[in-house]
Amino acid sequence: MSVLNTKTRFVVVFTILACLTLSLANCAKSGNKADKPDVEKEDTRPLRQRYSTAPQNWPKANWYQGVKQTELAVFISNPKPASEEMLVLGKALFFDNRLGNRNNSCASCHVPANYWTDKAIVAAGGGNRNSPNIQNSWYLNGNLMLDGRAATSAQQITLAIESPHEMAGKVSDLPKRLKAIVGYKPMFVAAYGNEDITEEKILNAIAAFSNSIESGKTAFDDFVEGDYAALSDEQIEGMHLFRTKAGCINCHNGPFFTDLEYHNLGYSLDFDGQYDYGRANFTDKAIDRGKFRTPGLRNVSYTAPYLHNGTVASLDEMVDLLIDSLPQLQGQKIAGTLSPHIKKLNLSYDERNALLAFLGSLNSSRPGVQPPVLPQ
Ligand code: HEC
Ligand code: HEC
Structure with missing residues (x-):
């Protein structure tokens, strides 16, 4: 024992100290446990299990600062149907x-x-x-x-x-x-x-x-209503990303995936190179420049091209642009100020595909409305 050099002695002392500190911390922790459960603990269950429950028990969404927190919700019909x-x-x-x-x-x-x-x-x-x-x-x-x-x-x-x-x-x-x-x-x-x-x-x-024109039930709605086999694993992962890492839920939320608010996504130029000032065209407020209402996302897979100016040709492209924090890539000029909620997202290719798969779960069947015989 007497041959322990300084370095070894240091390691021994450090180890003893570290053990002491750890066990003290553990003591404190278990002391705490008695009064309240450890909510910070990471939930390691598979996503399917964590989502197979009512939305209020889903994993916490990644809410940005100042956002009105509205969870995703099932489809609702117009509460005032006409005769x-x-x-x-x-x-x-x-x-x-x-x-x-x-x-x-x-x-x-x-x-x-x-x-x-x-x-x-x-x-x-x-x-x-x-x-x-x-x-x-x-x-x-x-x-x-x-x-x-x-x-x-x-x-x-x-x-x-x-x-x-x-x-x-x-x-x-x-x-x-x-x-x-x-x-x-x-x-x-x-x-x-x-x-x-x-x-x-x-x-x-x-x-x-x-106002009677409505989309229909989707796999997403079935899932939220308790049919937990309605979404694939990939779609559930996409829903989780939509609510967490990708932050989409901050604007696309509620039963129709819109917060009914106005945001500047930076796509201000029309197809012919002119500025469209969006909401500022009629409010005349600088703060509204370049803002458009968040569109709903039900049946979004079928409604290309996208954005108010129709400049984005496919849903894949739209999602890729969102992941890359939008406009700069296309050399688009920004009118006004880009929303602080549009950020570069660190998503892998598989995660991008999962997000697309989730958007596909918002589709309902093609409308079968036929033109009427017009009165003469
Ligand atoms: C800051 C709020 C905000 C965030 C965050 C956001 N969006 Fe949007 N989204 C909008 C607005 C506003 C538009 C319409 C912009 C326009 O027309 O110029 C839009 C457009 C879209 C469109 C095109 C829809 C159409 O009908 O043209 C899709 C698809 C979309 N968003 C999906 C997503 C996804 C997926 C995410 C997460 C990766 C996301 N959005 C994040 C506000 C947001
Ligand atoms: C020439 C094509 C065209 C015709 C005709 C047309 N619309 Fe539209 N509709 C549009 C466009 C483009 C917009 C978006 C306009 C804008 O934001 O300035 C729109 C917007 C709307 C909206 C609002 C949707 C939203 O997301 O805010 C409704 C509802 C609507 N139209 C219903 C109608 C009805 C009802 C008629 C007939 C009286 C009609 N439209 C005629 C092209 C058309």
Whole structure:
């Protein structure tokens, strides 16, 4: 023993000290355990097991500072369904190009079989915005249009009918026009109880139909409702990444995967190189420059191209761009200030694929709505 050199002696003393400290710490820990369980302990169970429970018990999401924390949720239907007669009238008006200059009806750009989009980069007619899927847009009330400039359905429909890029009509002309189409009379009687045709009734009937357009149940909904076999392991991993490492849940949340807020993702330039200031176009506030409303993500796999300007051609590309913190890659100029929540994400190729697989679990079946026979 006496031959221990200084180094060895140091190691021995250090080891004894370390052991003491550790056992003291353990003591303190087990002392604590008596009053409260150790919640910090990492949950090492497989993700499928950790998610096979009600959402309030899911692993904690990665919430960014200042974000209103809203969990993902199952699909909900419009709580105020319209009468069958109102929907028949609204549907006819939705498909009727006689509301405008006869080039377009609502259904020209919102084509049912294309998940209510036209698949074009920007809507035909010279506008600078991509035609959105209008499923579940009742939920957007107060925030309609990609910049939120329409507070009500009536305002949104008036904008569509009167826009030179859309239907190039005039709402004030419509009562006269529709009275001249005798087939509309019984439909107004059925919907409203009398044959009076007014601007308000026309807008209200189109709104009723538009707000009845919904997506359907998805594998994601089945899973949240307790069918824990509805998602594959890869989709569950994707959902976990969506809520944690990838941070998507900070903006895409609730039953429709939108926070109904406005964010600047940096894609400010239109296809023709002009700035689209988004929300600032009508609020005139510098802080709103380049901001657009978070779009919902149900059926997103089917609604390419993406973003308000239709510049992103595929969902794979969209996710790759998000992972790379978006715009700079494309040489896009930013109007205003990029959202602080858009960051470079450290995702592996497998994790990127899992995120895409999860987005696929938000798909419902293709709408089977047929065009009506229009009244003459
Ligand atoms: C020429 C193509 C075109 C026509 C016709 C058209 N839309 Fe649209 N629709 C669009 C585009 C593009 C947007 C996004 C506009 C924007 O943000 O400025 C939009 C937005 C909407 C929205 C809001 C969706 C959201 O995410 O905020 C609804 C609802 C809607 N349209 C319904 C209708 C109805 C109802 C009609 C008929 C009265 C109609 N549209 C006619 C292209 C069209
Ligand atoms: C800061 C809020 C925010 C975060 C975080 C965010 N998004 Fe988005 N997302 C948006 C907004 C806003 C748009 C629309 C931007 C535009 O049109 O210019 C969008 C667009 C999209 C689109 C295109 C949808 C369409 O219909 O055009 C997809 C897909 C998407 N996001 C998925 C994701 C995924 C996956 C994540 C996580 C990796 C994510 N987002 C993170 C706000 C966000």
